[in-house]
Amino acid sequence: MPASRFAVPSEVPGLAARRIAADILDGVLHKHRTLDDQLDGAGAHPGLKTLADRDRALMRRLVATILRRLGSLGHLLSRLLDRGIPTDAPRAQSALLIGAAQILWMDVPDHAAVDLSVRLVQSDRRAAKYAGLVNAVLRRCAREGQPLIDEIKSQNLDIPPWLLARWIAAYGETTAREMALAIGHEPSLDITVKSDAAQWASRLHGEALPTGSVRTLLQGSVTMLPGFTDGQWWVQDAAAALPARLFGDVAGKAIVDLCAAPGGKTAQLAQAGAHVTAVDRSPARMARLRDNLARLSLHADEVVTDAAEWPGQSGGGFDGVLVDAPCTSTGTIRRHPDVAWLRQENDIIALATLQKRLLQRAVALLKRGGTLVYCTCSLEPEEGEQAIVSLLAAEPDMRRMPIEAGEVAGLEEIVTADGDLRTLPCHLPHADPRLAGLDGFYAARLVKS
Incomplete structure (x- = not known):
């Protein structure tokens, strides 16, 4: 991967996180690589080392949100695009997904989501010709996207059809659709503690579950949370x-x-x-x-x-x-x-x-x-x-x-x-x-x- 794809000090804030998010999305959707392989270990994206903790967290949330809402995003973009998502420039597809996900599900100002997605395609030789298209589609998404998403909420488009059909057969339609709805929410952080779940729930601003685990909504690097370095939980x-x-x-x-x-x-x-x-x-x-x-x-x-x-x-x-x-x-x-x-x-x-x-x-x-x-x-x-x-x-x-x-x-x-x-x-x-x-x-x- 060329060095120019990584963050440089003079770069627009937030662009590096989105560039790496685009690379990782491409890895999942086109190269069939798992998120775990691309985020940790020997196969991790080398650009992750250049990101501050805040940008790394943003990048992870971006990728997860897009994959969690991929069916809905695909339907939405097909409605907003006359000729469908460009297939000859993966970066254009990623930029559209990244921009739309931020506009619809993340606390990012619409103008910033549009601008950074446009910059993302401008920095890619194959995708640069689609900068105007990305700009127009995402501006339209900011105006019209939410009603279009509301129209399809009941269709469970974010679970592949073959998988949803299996769950309906195994668990019944009502339960299968409840499962699909639950999967659409970003999950909490669950931990197993060595002892005193109530104390750790308090320290981690969470709650002790009836099963004995501790559940918290704290975000950021797990290694920085109290008790991790001391080996009190996992x-x-x-x-x-x-x-x-x-x-x-x-x-x-x-x-x-x-x-x-x-x-x-x-x-x-x-x-x-x-x-x-x-x-x-x-x-x-x-x-x-x-x-x-x-x-x-x-x-x-x-x-x-x-x-x-x-x-x-x-x-x-x-x-x-x-x-x-x-x-x-x-x-x-x-x-x-x-x-x-x-x-x-x-x-x-x-x-x-x-x-x-x-x-x-x-x-x-x-x-x-x-x-x-x-x-x-x-x-x-x-x-x-x-x-x-x-x-x-x-x-x-x-x-x-x-x-x-x-x-x-x-x-x-x-x-x-x-x-x-x-x-x-x-x-x-x-x-x-x-x-x-x-x-x-x-x-x-x-x-x-």
């Missing part, structure tokens, strides 16, 4: 914090966490006193797990290998096995809106095959009388309920140990008729939509007889 959606608790008292027990990185559930188990073995195939992700545990002053034995092939360790089976299986991650769209546009329906089949292999390995690693907890952050039944039905049919030694509402803070709506855990984005309502919702998670607890 970021983890409230739904993601539930599966590890299904083991009950794990003090002194040997638990293996398959597909463990980045380590939130490993940390929970270690904090609860378990002897944890964390297994993950990715050296980079395992390094992140190691860093997280070091900050938290927690320990786990680490194994870098394919969990589906790992033979285990000498000395017999484990008291517990946690399978947090790779999945389509459709339950995390509220936090990772790129997932909606990167996943395809045929991904489910390949991932369900991998999940089956991981479950078979988990059963082999488990001692008799031991507990297996299987979970995915997917809303697709093939990756949750159907996977467990298939396992129970194939493994006569395994039986379901139903979850009771009292184990999950009395939230009866997240326990299925079979006694499994199923959280939906529309669960945990709140008067303030920003403080509502959960990631979509499935979990089942099985015992080896």
Whole structure:
């Protein structure tokens, strides 16, 4: 990527953040790269190093807002453009999306949103000829955009049609549309604390959830918040914090966490006193797990290998096995809106095959009388309920140990008729939509007889 694409000291304030946002959008929409890959680690956009914290936060919010509202934005721009969005200049498309998102959903003056989008296309050789078009369309958006958006609010255009159809089939039309509505809101920050949730809720200007997590609306760099450097808590959606608790008292027990990185559930188990073995195939992700545990002053034995092939360790089976299986991650769209546009329906089949292999390995690693907890952050039944039905049919030694509402803070709506855990984005309502919702998670607890 040319150096000229990065911020320079004399540049118009805010333009660098929008330029990088445009690059990252292009990465998601045209190169099929995830947001995580472009924001963190070795593949992160090099221009991020030049941004101040405030601009970095703006850039992240811009990208997330656009991806969260991509269907609505596409419909809106098609109404405002006589010949559709230019296809020969990706920067023109990005500039239109960035400008319209700011005008309609962000606290940015309309004139600034228009001006910076025009500058964005002017600075790109292929897109410069569309500067006048971008200017005219965004000015029209400022005048006419909101009524056009209001017209389509009930159509759920921001969830891909194939995915919405699946949710309607699995959960019913009313619930599916409530899920889509919940996903449209920017999520809060959820954290798992080592102790005293009420105290940390006060310090972080949030609230303690009934499940024990702390939820806050604080924004900015997580590393600057009280307690992070001291290792008093870690970021983890409230739904993601539930599966590890299904083991009950794990003090002194040997638990293996398959597909463990980045380590939130490993940390929970270690904090609860378990002897944890964390297994993950990715050296980079395992390094992140190691860093997280070091900050938290927690320990786990680490194994870098394919969990589906790992033979285990000498000395017999484990008291517990946690399978947090790779999945389509459709339950995390509220936090990772790129997932909606990167996943395809045929991904489910390949991932369900991998999940089956991981479950078979988990059963082999488990001692008799031991507990297996299987979970995915997917809303697709093939990756949750159907996977467990298939396992129970194939493994006569395994039986379901139903979850009771009292184990999950009395939230009866997240326990299925079979006694499994199923959280939906529309669960945990709140008067303030920003403080509502959960990631979509499935979990089942099985015992080896």
